[in-house]
Amino acid sequence: MRKTVRNLKVISNLRLNDNHHLIQLQSSEPLETIFPGQFANLLVENSAIVLLRRPFSIYSVDYKENTVSFFIKIIGEGTRVLANSPVGNFISTMFPLGNSFTIPNEREKILVVGGGSGVASLMILSQALCDNSNEVSILIGARSSTDIVSLDQFSRYGEVFTTTEDGSSGLKGYVTDHPLLGAQIGRFSRIYTCGPEPMMKAVAQRANLNSIVCEVSLENTMACGFGVCLCCITDTTQGHKCVCTDGPVFNINDLKWQI
Amino acid sequence: MADLSTTIHKLKLKNPVLTASGTFGYGVEFDDFLDVSMLGGIVVKGTTIHPRQGNQYPRMAETASGMLNSVGLQNKGAKYFASDIYPVLTKYNTNILVNVSGSTIEEYISCAEIINELDHISGIELNISCPNVKEGGMAFGTSCASIDAVVSAVRSVYNKTMIVKLSPNVTDIGELAKAAVSGGADGLSLINTLLGMAINAETRKPVLATVTGGLSGPAIKPVALRMVWEVAKAVNVPIIGIGGIMNATDAIEFFLAGASAIQVGTANYIDPLITLKIIDGIDSYLNRHNYSSISNIVGELQM
Numbered sequence: 030m031r032k033t034v035r036n037l038k039v040i041s042n043l044r045l046n047d048n049h050h051l052i053q054l055q056s057s058e059p060l061e062t063i064f065p066g067q068f069a070n071l072l073v074e075n076s077a078i079v080l081l082r083r084p085f086s087i088y089s090v091d092y093k094e095n096t097v098s099f100f101i102k103i104i105g106e107g108t109r110v111l112a113n114s115p116v117g118n119f120i121s122t123m124f125p126l127g128n129s130f131t132i133p134n135e136r137e138k139i140l141v142v143g144g145g146s147g148v149a150s151l152m153i154l155s156q157a158l159c160d161n162s163n164e165v166s167i168l169i170g171a172r173s174s175t176d177i178v179s180l181d182q183f184s185r186y187g188e189v190f191t192t193t194e195d196g197s198s199g200l201k202g203y204v205t206d207h208p209l210l211g212a213q214i215g216r217f218s219r220i221y222t223c224g225p226e227p228m229m230k231a232v233a234q235r236a237n238l239n240s241i242v243c244e245v246s247l248e249n250t251m252a253c254g255f256g257v258c259l260c261c262i263t264d265t266t267q268g269h270k271c272v273c274t275d276g277p278v279f280n281i282n283d284l285k286w287q288i
Numbered sequence: 289m290a291d292l293s294t295t296i297h298k299l300k301l302k303n304p305v306l307t308a309s310g311t312f313g314y315g316v317e318f319d320d321f322l323d324v325s326m327l328g329g330i331v332v333k334g335t336t337i338h339p340r341q342g343n344q345y346p347r348m349a350e351t352a353s354g355m356l357n358s359v360g361l362q363n364k365g366a367k368y369f370a371s372d373i374y375p376v377l378t379k380y381n382t383n384i385l386v387n388v389s390g391s392t393i394e395e396y397i398s399c400a401e402i403i404n405e406l407d408h409i410s411g412i413e414l415n416i417s418c419p420n421v422k423e424g425g426m427a428f429g430t431s432c433a434s435i436d437a438v439v440s441a442v443r444s445v446y447n448k449t450m451i452v453k454l455s456p457n458v459t460d461i462g463e464l465a466k467a468a469v470s471g472g473a474d475g476l477s478l479i480n481t482l483l484g485m486a487i488n489a490e491t492r493k494p495v496l497a498t499v500t501g502g503l504s505g506p507a508i509k510p511v512a513l514r515m516v517w518e519v520a521k522a523v524n525v526p527i528i529g530i531g532g533i534m535n536a537t538d539a540i541e542f543f544l545a546g547a548s549a550i551q552v553g554t555a556n557y558i559d560p561l562i563t564l565k566i567i568d569g570i571d572s573y574l575n576r577h578n579y580s581s582i583s584n585i586v587g588e589l590q591m
Binding site: 031032072078079121249250251252253254255256258260261262268 | 313317318341345346348350354357505506556557560
């Protein structure tokens with residue numbers, strides 16, 4: 030799994046809502062194999078102040094067309110520039126970076142839980158789990174229905190459930206209020222999650238209580254993305270580990286979370 | 289093709305481009321991207337006698353045209369380096385220097401003694417300028433007396449090339465450079481990061497867990513150039529310029545200010561191939577200006 034830096038061409042830029050874009054990039058050469066949970070580091074050009082690349086989960090991959098897409102939430106100057114990349118422009122892309130979720134080969138019942146822009150890493154995960162004959166349930170939490178995107182795509186890979194804080198889609202409340210993480214949790218052998226840390230900790234706590242294997246995808250500020258700067262560390266049972274190379278996916282038993 | 293070779297004391301560099309400690313890991317992290325042996329040399333991650341977990345996180349804050357870090361010399365210790373990392377590095381056909389740090393003079397000495405036994409390590413860079421560890425590090429590098437003490441102590445146990453990396457967090461870097469040379473430095477590298485701070489106005493909290501951190505990147509280049517120029521006037525040992533070098537033009541500026549070689553730091557994070565591009569760009573500059581060798585421009589600032 031060789032890492033590379035390549036200029037990829039923006040072939041589409043879809044504005045999903047006020048602060049989310051889905052950009053699709055195309056490589057002139059065949060893509061490296063990308064595993065679910067891996068990310069890419071995108072260069073922000075034409076900005077007077079932004080220096081470092083910005084890391085994004087790889088949202089989808091098409092090996093026939095040699096395209097990858099990224100779900101970009103506008104947070105600051107770097108993400109604003111990238112989200113507004115015109116079609117036809119090139120973006121210097123460092124990829125594939127990081128480790129990946131475990132994909133079981135036996136038919137397992139797996140719950141995938143996403144919150145906010147954390148859903149970005151869960152599309153190719155759900156696809157890979159489905160392709161390996163696992164039974165996938167997908168639970169997505171958001172503030173409001175307008176923050177939930179790509180549900181129809183998720184539904185190709187499993188049954189989709191939603192919770193919203195304002196009740197505008199699915200169950201009103203948090204993902205942890207959903208029966209899938211309550212009365213029905215025992216049907217799952219694994220729970221995989223990506224989203225805000227408090228949400229992941231709450232999900233991890235439920236998994237832990239029920240002795241269910243749980244993997245989480247962490248986010249952290251990183252300068253390099255390939256294990257050099259040692260900025261994006263997290264506390265693990267084996268000491269400080271880099272989120273960019275030892276992660277971003279961790280089994281909750283390896284983290285020092287108070288859950 | 290101009291002659292890009294340069295000399296730092298006993299070190300023969302095939303070109304004047306090295307990598308700054310802490311920004312290039314142990315080189316192997318870059319094997320996917322480039323042939324490390326094409327570089328003039330690499331300075332590997334700060335190494336201490338005892339393993340260090342480093343600081344708590346967040347450890348990084350991006351600032352305008354720069355970044356703050358507070359890694360705090362996370363490393364597995366000199367013995368682990370010698371037994372587990374060093375054997376892998378012998379595959380490289382270039383100069384490998386180890387950045388040596390410590391909390392006490394005795395720790396510097398013990399660390400340097402271990403590195404001294406490693407044939408394929410061509411020199412050490414004595415780190416008396418890390419702003420991110422409470423004791424040691426920068427505490428040694430900000431007074432002439434303590435610089436002289438630590439440099440001469442390590443000199444007595446280390447017999448290959450010893451570079452001393454200077455801190456910019458001082459009032460008169462020329463005086464401190466002289467102290468390092470009188471202690472036995474074969475060359476000087478500068479600058480380490482500038483002490484800085486970032487605050488999140490919304491949370492009213494510091495961004496870094498350690499509150500302050502070291503600033504690097506293009507934001508610090510003007511400070512670094514000024515300090516290289518001052519040190520070049522103050523001492524007669526070779527200087528390695530560091531600080532915000534992002535391209536060949538930046539590197540040329542450091543040569544003109546008096547550096548015989550340069551280290552690329554933060555730019556490695558953004559473009560892991562940047563060092564090779566800088567080597568090519570230096571060659572193009574020399575050819576364009578009809579210089580046959582890099583030595584033609586070292587210290588040749590026209591006043």
